[in-house]
Amino acid sequence: MNTAPAPHLNPAQQRMIDHGVLDSGFSTVLQMPTGSGKTWLAREAIRSSLSRGFRAVYLSPLRALADELSTSWTSVFPDSPVGVFTGDYGKPGKALPVSYFDARVMIMTPERLDACTRAWRSHWAWIPEVDWLVVDELHLLGDGQRGARLEGTISRFRRLNPFCRVLGLSATLGNRGQLADWLDGVELGSDWRQVPLEWKVVRYRKPDEKPGLLATEVTRIRDAGGQSLVFVQSRRRCEHLAKWLRDQGLQADHHHAGLTHDSRRKVEWGFRESATQVLVATGTLEMGINLPARQVILYDLQGFDGQGFTPLAVNTVWQRAGRAGRPGLDPVGEAVLFAPSWEKSADRYALGRFEPIISGLTEPQAMAEQILAEVHSGLARTTDQLERVFHSSLAAFQGKTLKIRRMVTEMLDAGMLREEERETRVILHATPLGRIACRHQLRPATVLHLRRLLEGKAALTDFDLLLACASAPDCELVLPMDFEDLENLAEELTRQTSRLLADPGHNHLSIGDKRLLAALKTCIVLWRWTVLGDEEMVAEEDGIYPFEISRLIESMDRLLLASASIQKLIDTPRLPEGVEPPVMDKQPKSASLLRIELLRQKVLNGIDGPAASLTLIDGIGSAWARKLSAGGIPDLAALARSSVETLTALPGLSAKRATKWISEASSADLQVPPPVDAPRVPTFPPDEDMPVDPYRLRRALDLKVAGYGRNRWSVAGGSEPRLVQLEGGVFSCNCPDHAKGRDCKHLIAVRLHRKDPELCRLVASFRFGQMPSHPYLDLFLLWFQR
Known part of the structure; x- marks a missing residue:
């Protein structure tokens, strides 16, 4: 084999080519530093597969990166349609740019591929043709939130297509050999960096010394013609520190997940074009988006883990530090760590002893979700088959004990699974409740939580329904509470009616107290959004970001859809086993179901009051609802009584659409539910008469x-x-x-x-x-x- 470096390959890439990464026929775990060409190798592997008539799937953990990659690869593969499949596409108003059937290169988020493996029969036209499954940021297998789902997705896809090879990419794996063995593949690693990385620890005695030390560091780099990327632990610190640097005469900006998509792209463009000298960011820039700088500073070596602040993992520090050094521009890249003078543990980070990636499948709710996904997909139909499936999991490979039979029993008792005796076997089926969990990609605990609250004796108010969803395990964004917010929250809650909160001595939601407070704040923000319909205004009043409201709306939409499906099950009469339901006309929707559907429209459209009922009509959003209300049609009932002539008097409304809206408004399915009689939430401001704050x-x-x-x-x-x-x-x-x-x-x-x-x-x-x-x-x- 010719081992002479090709002119366009760096030594790390050449080494991977020499070892046959592209044509070995094996799955491969590839560990290379950030910026050393992992994506190029994946692209060439995909090119090789396309030339032989196969397809390829590339998993990107970030929607923005998936969009960016699909745009650039469309020109790279002009003869092979490139499709992007994320939560931003495939829904009303935003169709898939390229269909599953037509796409030869499929760029997806792990969540979208997860959905495809659960409904594999609908995707069988393309799944067997995939030759490479590229998993970018493979270390996310160890992520507490997404790891178990990614593990289950990879496992199902490999069983659906056993000839597909997995190419796992990461810069930080403490056990890449073990991960490769789990994938029945090989592992390759390289420490080569085009720009060498130098480590430095800046010590401070008092934290108030940090801004001045930071200014010294970034000014030195600026004067030498370089840029600095500064990582901090919170969005507020990100903004305040960027402003402080600007006040010192530096061109500084900030980047975090609270910014809108367009704002983040603008900030990234400014840094790429060197219009920004210093970019202060949270962990949103830890992976994916390519923004190298001469200097990377970790201003904080602690991160919030959901409970408190803990030291950053070595993997995390290297993911961030790896962005230091711009190829062709910088002789070296600097990784600078800020640490107190009495804390010596910061020195360990430069050694690069990465933590092993540990499966999260042993967490009971993660295991329950994956068992349900296997049964619902039909890939495992008995307990014995489930045990064989999970015997091949990363968790089992790492020696973890997985109590499959106990979990199956618990899910049978919970009504998520049912058994059917067939000759000598007992077959497992997902119940209607279990199918809801699978269809909406929710943990069983979330569905059981929603069912328990919806089955309560008393009807739930709008605020109760919001609270039920905001307190569910799968509510993806819960706004944290500060002590200073308590008095204002107490005042806001007195405006709400609730049955779930009517008895303060009983926690109907069965969640922790801090989690309840966060859920209450989340609900107040959503309620304010339905009243004001202005993300900027709500964000300013509640001290959050407009993008957080968008995330909340998206999460709440998913949970309210699931709630509606659960309510339909509750409304359906339960018959004895084997008894056929009587033939009858379609049953009208219950008041409870109508309330859920109407609340969903309020949340989606940012509208409240009688006009909200108009959004139940397909094609009427907040703008048209307000226009109709201003035109003398305040609600659904008034629309049903209207004439076509009255409606077409409104600018922009055709006779065809007016006729359709009147017809739908007259439907028995679209009725405005009566209000729920419930007491106001009893609260009082906090008592601060204490010897200390x-x-x-x-x-x-x-x-x-x-x-x-x-x-x-x-x-x-x-x-x-x-x-x-x-x-x-x-x-x-x-x-x-x-x-x-x-x-x-x-x-x-x-x-x-x-x-x-x-x-x-x-x-x-x-x-x-x-x-x-x-x-x-x-x-x-x-x-x-x-």
């Missing part, structure tokens, strides 16, 4: 205190590690809050650590885990629960 006391309970010499303590678990000292009987802390003369959460944490009697008695008085006995929804006590 309640917000700081609550935060102190989650911090970790460790001795650091005599009368010195290191306090971790917050956004920054802090140092607390006791000198002359007086505590001090190096945080900005203490510098303002306050008893900060770090001092309080140390006092609790030292068993301060007053604070220990106060904490004991909160009766953690117990519901309040008074007839109010005590938001303060909910917030204080651990």
Whole structure:
């Protein structure tokens, strides 16, 4: 074999070609640093398959990257249609650019391929023709939210098409050999970088020194003609730090998931064109989008994991640091880590000892979802078959114990599965409830949660329905609560009617207190959206981002659709096994179902009041509903009574459409449900009569205190590690809050650590885990629960 480097290949790519990545016939796990040409190798593998008449699937974890890739690859493969399949396409108003049948190169999100494997019979025309399944960012197999679904998707696809090869790509895998063995393939790795990476740790004594140190670092790079990419832990810090840098005379901008799609693209363009010297970003830029810089700074080495702040994984740090160094422009790339002077663990990151990717399939709800997907798809119909399927999972390959039979029994008891005896075998089937979970790609726990609340004796109000969805495990965006929001939330809740919250002594939602508060805030934001219909205005009033509202609407639409399907099941009479339903005319929709359908239209269109009922008509959105209301047709009933002449007097409305709308409005299926009689939510503002600030006391309970010499303590678990000292009987802390003369959460944490009697008695008085006995929804006590 000729091993001389080809003129257009870098050494890493040449090594992969020499090892036969493109034509070995085996699945391959490929680990190469960011920017070393993994995507090019995947593209050439796909080109080889296309030349032999096959198709290829490329999984991208980000919708934006999928769009970007499909645009560029359309010109790369002019004779092979390139299709993009994400949640942004294939729905009313936005058809697929290229159909599944016509696409030869299929760029998808993992979630879309998951849906295809669950409904594989509808996709059988193309699944057997796929030669390469490229999985970009393979390390997402270890992601707590998406990992188990990705594992199940890959597993199902390989069983549907056993001749398909998997090409897994990543820059950070601590166990690539194990992953390759699981895929029955080979592994190849390279440490070669076109631009060498140099590591540096910048030490600070006090966190308020960090901005000045950052300005020094990025100014040095700017003066040398380079750009800096700065990673921080939160969106607010991202914005504030970018503004601070601009105030220092630097051309700085910010990038995070709260920005709209167009805003992010504008920011990315400005950085690529060197119009921006410093880009401050959250982890949204950790993978996918190609934005190299001479210098990458990790301003924060802690990240929020949903419960508290924990040190960043080595994998995460290298995913971010790997963007340092622009090929052809920079002799070296700089990775700069900011760490406190007393914290020495930052030095370990430069060693690049990546954490192993561990399967998340052992989590019970993840396992339940995958069992249901296997049964519903028909790829496993008995418990024995399920055991064989999961015996080949990554979890089992890693030696994890998977209690399949116990989980099947639990799902039978929960009504998600049913058994059918056939001769010598017991066949498993997904029940109608289980099919809803599969169709909407929801965890069984979400469907059971919604069914339990919808089956309650009392009818649910609109706010109750929102709360049921916002408290479900699959609500993809839940807005966090701060202590300062409690009083305003209490006031907002008094405007709502609810049956679920009528008895504060009973948690009907069966969720944790902090999760309940977050769900309440989420519902208030959605309610305000239906009233105002203006994302910018709602975002400003509630201190969030317009893009977050868009995400909430998308998530709520999915959950309300599932709720409607569940309600239809509840409304259907249950007959004994083997009894055929009587032949009868189509049953009218129940009031409960109509309320769900009407609420969904309110959420989708940002409209409330009587005019919202008009959006039940296909083709009437918020704009037409408001136009009709202004024209003297305030609701659905008025539309049904209208004449074609009255409607066509409105500008832009044809006689054909007017006739159709009047006909649909007169349908028995479209009735406005009567309002639900429910009490107002009982709340009261928080009681702040405490010896220390309640917000700081609550935060102190989650911090970790460790001795650091005599009368010195290191306090971790917050956004920054802090140092607390006791000198002359007086505590001090190096945080900005203490510098303002306050008893900060770090001092309080140390006092609790030292068993301060007053604070220990106060904490004991909160009766953690117990519901309040008074007839109010005590938001303060909910917030204080651990």
